[in-house]
Amino acid sequence: xxxxxxxxxxxxxxxxxxxxxxxxxxxxxxxxxxxxxxxxxxxxxxxxxxxxxxxxxxxxxxxxxxxxxxxxxxxxxxxxxxxxxxxxxxx
Numbered sequence: 333x334x335x336x337x338x339x340x341x342x343x344x345x346x347x348x349x350x351x352x353x354x355x356x357x358x359x360x361x362x363x364x365x366x367x368x369x370x371x372x373x374x375x376x377x378x379x380x381x382x383x384x385x386x387x388x389x390x391x392x393x394x395x396x397x398x399x400x401x402x403x404x405x406x407x408x409x410x411x412x413x414x415x416x417x418x419x420x421x422x423x
Contacts, residue, residue, distance in 0.1 A: 353390040354410035358383065361404045373401050 359379040363371035377397055378386040387410045388394045398407055 354387050355390050355394070355398075356385055356387050356408050356410040357398060358385040358406045358408075359404060360406050363401075363404060366404070370401050370404065373397050374404065377401075377405075379405070 357377055357379065359374060359382055362382060363374050374380075377388070377394075398405065
């Protein structure tokens with residue numbers, strides 16, 4: 333149980349899961365003629381058009397979304413932020 337003074341945004345163990353690896357997700361195929369939920373998943377990831385890229389933290393929620401649209405995207409480790417990349421806020 334967390335101590336009452338502990339912030340909800342901080343991990344319960346200091347230093348645990350403080351930094352997660354980032355992944356760069358690039359849309360390589362169109363969502364047209366696909367199921368609607370796949371298009372919504374791409375939009376939720378922040379992908380709007382082919383060859384657009386976003387950088388997200390390597391979290392279970394993001395990995396599940398990537399798995400759902402794996403045939404439409406390419407995923408690679410994010411080593412640095414390029415000009416066309418944007419990091420999603422709130423993560």
